[in-house]
Amino acid sequence: MGTRNILASPSTLGFDGLAILWVLVVHSLTLYLDQEFSALSFVFLGFPLFLGIGWYFSGMLKGKSKFERPILLGLTFNLLVGAIFSLWQFLFLAFNLPFPVELWFGHFRFVQTSFLFVLFGVELLIFCGYFFLQKDFLLYSLGSSIAQNWKHQEKRFFIFLFTAVALGTFIVVSLFGAFSFLGLIFPIVARKLWFKNKDLKGELLWGSFLNGLILMTVDFLCYFFPIHGAEIPVGLIVSSLGALGLGAILYKSFHRETLAKI
Amino acid sequence: MYNFELKDPSFLPHAGCEIEFSLKSSHGQLLVGENGVGKTTLLHRIWKQLSTESSVVLVEQRPLDYFYDRKVGEIKKILLGMGQKNSLIDVWNTLGLHEKEDRFFSTLSGGENQTVKLATSLCLKASYYLLDEPSQFLDQIRKKKLTEILNQKIDEGSSVLIVEHNAQWLPQGFSVMEMISTDGWVKKGKTWIT
Numbered sequence: 001m002g003t004r005n006i007l008a009s010p011s012t013l014g015f016d017g018l019a020i021l022w023v024l025v026v027h028s029l030t031l032y033l034d035q036e037f038s039a040l041s042f043v044f045l046g047f048p049l050f051l052g053i054g055w056y057f058s059g060m061l062k063g064k065s066k067f068e069r070p071i072l073l074g075l076t077f078n079l080l081v082g083a084i085f086s087l088w089q090f091l092f093l094a095f096n097l098p099f100p101v102e103l104w105f106g107h108f109r110f111v112q113t114s115f116l117f118v119l120f121g122v123e124l125l126i127f128c129g130y131f132f133l134q135k136d137f138l139l140y141s142l143g144s145s146i147a148q149n150w151k152h153q154e155k156r157f158f159i160f161l162f163t164a165v166a167l168g169t170f171i172v173v174s175l176f177g178a179f180s181f182l183g184l185i186f187p188i189v190a191r192k193l194w195f196k197n198k199d200l201k202g203e204l205l206w207g208s209f210l211n212g213l214i215l216m217t218v219d220f221l222c223y224f225f226p227i228h229g230a231e232i233p234v235g236l237i238v239s240s241l242g243a244l245g246l247g248a249i250l251y252k253s254f255h256r257e258t259l260a261k262i
Numbered sequence: 263m264y265n266f267e268l269k270d271p272s273f274l275p276h277a278g279c280e281i282e283f284s285l286k287s288s289h290g291q292l293l294v295g296e297n298g299v300g301k302t303t304l305l306h307r308i309w310k311q312l313s314t315e316s317s318v319v320l321v322e323q324r325p326l327d328y329f330y331d332r333k334v335g336e337i338k339k340i341l342l343g344m345g346q347k348n349s350l351i352d353v354w355n356t357l358g359l360h361e362k363e364d365r366f367f368s369t370l371s372g373g374e375n376q377t378v379k380l381a382t383s384l385c386l387k388a389s390y391y392l393l394d395e396p397s398q399f400l401d402q403i404r405k406k407k408l409t410e411i412l413n414q415k416i417d418e419g420s421s422v423l424i425v426e427h428n429a430q431w432l433p434q435g436f437s438v439m440e441m442i443s444t445d446g447w448v449k450k451g452k453t454w455i456t
Contacts, residue, residue, distance in 0.1 A: 139344065142382075146326070146379075149320065
């Protein structure tokens with residue numbers, strides 16, 4: 001978000017992949033140690049680790065204005081995690097173990113009431129941060145060259161953005177499973193469909209509400225209209241739409257560049 | 263007075279230089295030099311050094327490109343909410359932007375874009391103003407207005423440093439510093455330095 005690059009999102013930058021990897025590690029430990037970890041306990045255990053690793057990698061981007069490489073790095077990391085995830089599923093099949101389907105692309109029927117409290121808590125924290133930094137959001141939406149002269153607290157602002165995105169992604173993936181490309185399609189929907197270009201308030205505040213509403217609607221349909229008794233994973237639909245969305249954006253930008261050359 | 267001193271061989275590798283000059287309060291300086299001599303790099307270096315200890319306003323060369331689908335008036339409205347109300351309106355009106363508030367940013371010409379950039383920066387109070395080619399795309403009337411605003415800043419006790427290709431536009435009361443690079447040599451004023 002801070003980069004204002006349309007392709008930069010929690011998915012493409014590898015946040016999703018990192019969260020999924022942590023979920024796989026905890027579930028593997030659960031099996032190996034034969035000890036049950038509750039979803040909430042591994043959220044609290046994993047978050048400092050997740051934040052630390054994320055912070056270390058984001059330090060590599062400091063001062064970089066071109067974000068193509070970090071995006072490629074993030075996508076490559078996602079592919080690696082995807083391969084590990086597939087291998088993990090294969091091992092479950094090979095050893096004839098019951099696969100934890102709640103991890104597979106977000107089945108909301110496994111949701112517990114305690115998860116909702118955690119979600120509301122995180123939302124509240126993010127909104128408090130947003131209202132506290134409202135001035136910085138407005139200034140940053142005018143661009144970095146104006147913001148730097150108007151005493152925009154860039155470091156504080158980026159720390160908040162990083163923490164909010166990392167926390168949000170980590171909690172969603174830990175509690176609801178692997179939503180690959182979730183963070184890809186929704187920011188684009190928020191940026192492209194309803195709001196003015198570069199409108200951070202629209203993207204963050206109203207965009208979040210609208211995106212949440214869409215996700216809940218899709219989930220509602222999946223839950224109440226199962227196919228032969230099986231619920232279609234919401235994450236699977238979102239992943240397909242995300243991949244198509246990424247393709248459409250790339251095609252559109254390519255098309256625009258070609259037209260500009262003519 | 264701020265004494266800027268640079269002893270960094272990796273800075274301006276084609277020139278390899280040591281530079282030392284003063285930024286005095288109530289004084290304006292124009293730094294001129296050919297393309298690629300390192301004026302903009304130097305300006306950013308000064309800004310980086312100064313901004314840790316003083317209030318500095320930097321007007322960069324690149325055009326504003328962040329709000330194509332917004333009206334000029336919307337930018338003013340946001341900035342009015344941030345404070346500096348009177349000085350913003352003063353500079354805004356002096357540069358004639360009040361007549362363009364209903365225009366979309368995407369429809370502005372290069373000179374108008376430059377004017378918005380100058381207005382949003384020069385309305386701020388600071389000890390130092392660093393401007394990278396502020397006169398580019400500006401017509402004679404706006405150059406005159408810009409000179410008035412800069413002289414006002416100098417009268418208020420600020421120090422103004424402008425970077426330009428040449429001294430064709432020399433605001434009244436400004437002294438000129440020349441920066442020339444020839445095979446690893448840099449000339450500052452009348453002195454050649456390595």
